[in-house]
Amino acid sequence: MPALEVLLLVGSVVAIAAWAAMSVYVVRVQRQRVEAHALMDAVVQTLQREDVASLPVGARIHHIKGMADEASREMVMLAASDMETPKEAFETLYGYMETRWPEERLVREAAAHRTGRDKWRRTAALRILARRNHSDAISLMAGAADGADADVAAVAFALLGTSDDPRAADVLIAALLSRRHPASRVAVHLEQSPQPIADRLRPLLQHGDAVVRFWSATLIASDTREPGLEWDLLPLVDDKDARVRKAAIGSLGKIGGSIACEAALGLLRDPASFVRAHAVRALADLQRTDVAGEIARLLGDADWWVRQAAKESLESMGPEVWRVLMPCLEHPDRFVRNGAAEVFQNLGIVDSLIVMEAASDGPAARKIAMLRQIAAAGGVRFADSLVERAGPIVGARIRQLLTTMGLAHVEAS
Amino acid sequence: MTASFFTVTLILALACLAGIASVTVFGALRLGARREDSLALQAPVAASRFTIPVSIILPVENPDTLLHAIRMLMDLTYPEFEVIVVAGHLEGAFLERLSSEWDLVAKEFFYRHTIETAPVHRIYRSNFDPRLTVVSKGSAGRADALNCGVDLARFRYVCTVSDDVNVEADALLRVMSPALWDPANVLGVSSHVERRLEGSRPGGEARDRTTPRRGLLTRIAAPYQHLASLRSLMDSRLVWRQLSGGLGPYDHVAVWRRDAVVQLGGFSTTAADPSFDMMARLQTADPSRIPGHVFRSAEVFARGEPLSVRQAFRRGANRQRAVIETWRATRRVAGAAPRARRDQDKLLAYFVTTELIVPFLQAWVTAVTVVGAAVGWLSWSHAVLAIVLLSFGNATVSGAALFLRAAAPGAPDEIDLKRMLLTAPLEFVLYRPVLAFARFAALGGK
Numbered sequence: 001m002p003a004l005e006v007l008l009l010v011g012s013v014v015a016i017a018a019w020a021a022m023s024v025y026v027v028r029v030q031r032q033r034v035e036a037h038a039l040m041d042a043v044v045q046t047l048q049r050e051d052v053a054s055l056p057v058g059a060r061i062h063h064i065k066g067m068a069d070e071a072s073r074e075m076v077m078l079a080a081s082d083m084e085t086p087k088e089a090f091e092t093l094y095g096y097m098e099t100r101w102p103e104e105r106l107v108r109e110a111a112a113h114r115t116g117r118d119k120w121r122r123t124a125a126l127r128i129l130a131r132r133n134h135s136d137a138i139s140l141m142a143g144a145a146d147g148a149d150a151d152v153a154a155v156a157f158a159l160l161g162t163s164d165d166p167r168a169a170d171v172l173i174a175a176l177l178s179r180r181h182p183a184s185r186v187a188v189h190l191e192q193s194p195q196p197i198a199d200r201l202r203p204l205l206q207h208g209d210a211v212v213r214f215w216s217a218t219l220i221a222s223d224t225r226e227p228g229l230e231w232d233l234l235p236l237v238d239d240k241d242a243r244v245r246k247a248a249i250g251s252l253g254k255i256g257g258s259i260a261c262e263a264a265l266g267l268l269r270d271p272a273s274f275v276r277a278h279a280v281r282a283l284a285d286l287q288r289t290d291v292a293g294e295i296a297r298l299l300g301d302a303d304w305w306v307r308q309a310a311k312e313s314l315e316s317m318g319p320e321v322w323r324v325l326m327p328c329l330e331h332p333d334r335f336v337r338n339g340a341a342e343v344f345q346n347l348g349i350v351d352s353l354i355v356m357e358a359a360s361d362g363p364a365a366r367k368i369a370m371l372r373q374i375a376a377a378g379g380v381r382f383a384d385s386l387v388e389r390a391g392p393i394v395g396a397r398i399r400q401l402l403t404t405m406g407l408a409h410v411e412a413s
Numbered sequence: 414m415t416a417s418f419f420t421v422t423l424i425l426a427l428a429c430l431a432g433i434a435s436v437t438v439f440g441a442l443r444l445g446a447r448r449e450d451s452l453a454l455q456a457p458v459a460a461s462r463f464t465i466p467v468s469i470i471l472p473v474e475n476p477d478t479l480l481h482a483i484r485m486l487m488d489l490t491y492p493e494f495e496v497i498v499v500a501g502h503l504e505g506a507f508l509e510r511l512s513s514e515w516d517l518v519a520k521e522f523f524y525r526h527t528i529e530t531a532p533v534h535r536i537y538r539s540n541f542d543p544r545l546t547v548v549s550k551g552s553a554g555r556a557d558a559l560n561c562g563v564d565l566a567r568f569r570y571v572c573t574v575s576d577d578v579n580v581e582a583d584a585l586l587r588v589m590s591p592a593l594w595d596p597a598n599v600l601g602v603s604s605h606v607e608r609r610l611e612g613s614r615p616g617g618e619a620r621d622r623t624t625p626r627r628g629l630l631t632r633i634a635a636p637y638q639h640l641a642s643l644r645s646l647m648d649s650r651l652v653w654r655q656l657s658g659g660l661g662p663y664d665h666v667a668v669w670r671r672d673a674v675v676q677l678g679g680f681s682t683t684a685a686d687p688s689f690d691m692m693a694r695l696q697t698a699d700p701s702r703i704p705g706h707v708f709r710s711a712e713v714f715a716r717g718e719p720l721s722v723r724q725a726f727r728r729g730a731n732r733q734r735a736v737i738e739t740w741r742a743t744r745r746v747a748g749a750a751p752r753a754r755r756d757q758d759k760l761l762a763y764f765v766t767t768e769l770i771v772p773f774l775q776a777w778v779t780a781v782t783v784v785g786a787a788v789g790w791l792s793w794s795h796a797v798l799a800i801v802l803l804s805f806g807n808a809t810v811s812g813a814a815l816f817l818r819a820a821a822p823g824a825p826d827e828i829d830l831k832r833m834l835l836t837a838p839l840e841f842v843l844y845r846p847v848l849a850f851a852r853f854a855a856l857g858g859k
Contacts, residue, residue, distance in 0.1 A: 004420055004791070008798035011427060015805035022438070022812035023834040030819045030830055116445075150594060161457055182595050188461040218463075304525045308567070338523040345520060378521055385519035385535060 040079040047089035060092040081127040123155040130159040142171045161189025169195035198226035210241035221251035237263045242272035253282025273303035284313030292324040299339035329373040341378035426774040441813035466493035469572045470562030473500035482576040490582045497562045501552030516540040528560040528679035556680040556687035572668045578715035591708040600705035604714035606664035609639040635719035637844035643814040666714045685734035693739040729851030736768045808837035
């Protein structure tokens with residue numbers, strides 16, 4: 001079959017040629033990439049040398065010009081946009097770029113993009129101009145934040161979040177209001193902004209959009225030095241949107257005060273489970289052990305996450321809550337009994353009690369009764385864990401003690 | 414007559430393979446040697462209290478690598494996460510070693526049993542780092558361990574990891590970035606695990622002490638596993654770009670939205686690959702019931718040591734079973750909106766092409782030419798030329814995968830690159846038969 005042989009022969013030759021061409025191309029591109037990176041590393045290292053770093057910018061540019069002239073514009077941009085490039089090196093690279101390419105080109109690149117490569121240049125240009133505190137930087141970042149491209153907007157948000165320019169926070173708040181990009185992403189950078197934001201957020205607590213109210217209420221707590229915030233947040237505890245109520249009580253928990261405690265107590269009966277959970281956590285943040293009983297009640301909540309929040313909150317309040325927990329050990333609801341036993345365990349109360357009683361020749365009847373209640377509420381695995389925690393010597397005595405307490409199933413398991 | 418029929422099928426198969434290879438290579442070249450990640454600054458996200466917390470579930474499959482895996486995970490740079498190690502019957506010296514390093518204490522934790530699993534014997538919490546929980550339970554396979562982890566997870570997203578991978582500190586941040594950007598729309602994120610030999614030559618990264626010594630066959634197979642891993646990365650990048658969905662690379666780490674996993678009844682304990690199965694079910698679920706998409710994260714999440722030939726064989730067979738299960742299961746799915754259904758069909762078509770049709774056609778060409786030569790229909794030169802054609806065609810596709818990989822951090826250096834490019838044509842005769850046999854065995858097993 002000569003035709004097939006010719007076909008296979010031609011196909012094989014084409015395949016070998018394609019493989020060879022691809023191999024040469026891959027290696028060439030990689031070599032160029034490595035060389036370009038090495039060149040820019042050498043430029044930056046030269047600029048960090050003491051004898052070079054002490055020179056004025058013009059002299060520094062002159063010093064590196066020979067090396068940098070061999071680099072492409074993209075490589076110089078890459079080095080300049082790297083936030084780890086030292087300040088002096090950045091200034092020199094920026095100055096060098098100005099001498100080699102017009103600054104307007106950088107501004108133009110930062111303003112818009114069409115292709116994937118343009119997008120990379122845009123984000124690099126934005127970083128360079130922001131670091132340079134260029135007069136157009138804020139407006140360019142505002143344009144990027146308002147644009148449809150998520151990657152470019154993410155870079156703009158991050159740069160705005162670190163900017164010392166007061167207008168940066170306004171741009172971020174505008175992005176929060178426009179909702180073109182997820183508000184949570186804007187919030188990350190707004191919270192870390194060095195600008196004071198509480199006064200800017202105050203009017204937004206009454207905004208018509210529940211998402212804006214939610215984020216305003218959440219973010220406002222990051223500036224707790226601002227006086228009177230709790231009074232601004234208080235009306236939101238009754239907001240019609242559950243997410244806003246959750247944010248309001250979370251922030252009130254951080255700000256503190258008696259208003260916060262009352263608001264949180266009110267929200268323990270909120271129809272939305274996540275609001276109840278946050279109200280419980282707010283009371284824990286406020287360290288209000290006097291209302292531990294109210295929290296303990298939620299160990300039997302219909303929603304699992306509320307029960308979990310109640311357990312964690314009681315734990316964070318410390319051993320003082322033991323009196324409140326004791327009645328829970330005999331609660332008809334298994335979840336309440338389990339939850340109370342777990343809190344006793346995590347507070348270390350069970351361990352200290354049982355180790356002392358196991359070591360004693362005449363265990364106190366009241367303490368034995370208490371241990372029986374806790375161990376029975378926790379169940380087999382709970383008691384077994386206790387024995388294991390105590391180690392082989394004390395553990396054996398504890399097992400004996402548990403058996404004498406009538407918890408025979410523990411022995412058997 | 415029979416000879417003509419086989420000749421025609423041979424030509425058609427070769428044309429089909431050449432077409433698929435050309436599309437793949439041009440797709441890779443079109444993407445260019447650009448990095449996928451943007452220049453976004455991750456530091457603010459890494460420090461934010463608004464960054465979504467994650468529960469990392471680590472089922473124990475190899476006790477020798479577990480301590481190393483836990484250490485790496487606990488060192489991740491991420492604002493809030495917990496690590497849940499799920500082991501079958503944790504006891505003896507292994508438990509002692511784990512306890513002494515992490516100061517584990519048995520502490521009961523009452524959790525919600527949303528998914529049924531084998532009974533939990535004991536739960537340990539670390540006094541040294543409260544983010545670590547270790548669960549000892551009845552052995553019932555990886556899926557059951559994952560389900561147990563989902564039950565215990567405190568956070569909205571769960572990340573399922575294998576204990577044989579090496580992760581970099583910012584890996585979780587990278588894999589979570591799609592979910593952090595748009596949590597309402599993200600049901601899951603898949604990220605690539607690159608399987609490659611570390612410290613293979615002087616100057617390379619040092620091999621971890623816990624890594625067992627590799628046999629000759631493993632060392633021979635290692636570069637080909639790396640190439641297969643890179644092709645898988647390229648495929649997932651190309652398909653996700655075109656179809657906004659996919660079924661994940663060969664080795665992957667995934668993050669799942671907990672409520673979606675629970676809604677689907679947890680990881681299937683009967684599936685050959687529970688993670689692969691979950692990814693398929695999430696993407697073929699009725700969008701009105703489980704709205705959202707599965708995404709892939711840019712670049713590589715982690716690295717894994719090469720598998721032994723036996724492990725690779727087992728993994729290959731498992732993958733084949735998983736592919737067939739997925740194909741069967743997704744064909745039966747109904748009730749989705751027409752547009753979603755169209756997307757699913759495209760996804761399935763691509764998946765079937767890469768996972769079933771290509772290996773089948775390659776096997777067919779090899780078998781027809783070799784058998785044809787043996788019975789006298791074709792000459793042996795036909796067989797040799799066909800194998801040369803397939804070998805270099807496959808090597809060209811591998812070259813395209815290396816081209817894409819070379820642009821990302823942690824890429825092979827020039828020496829490795831040259832070595833891989835030069836040895837790539839031998840993959841078809843040295844390593845592919847193992848995988849082909851594994852696939853065949855898996856088909857026979859079904």
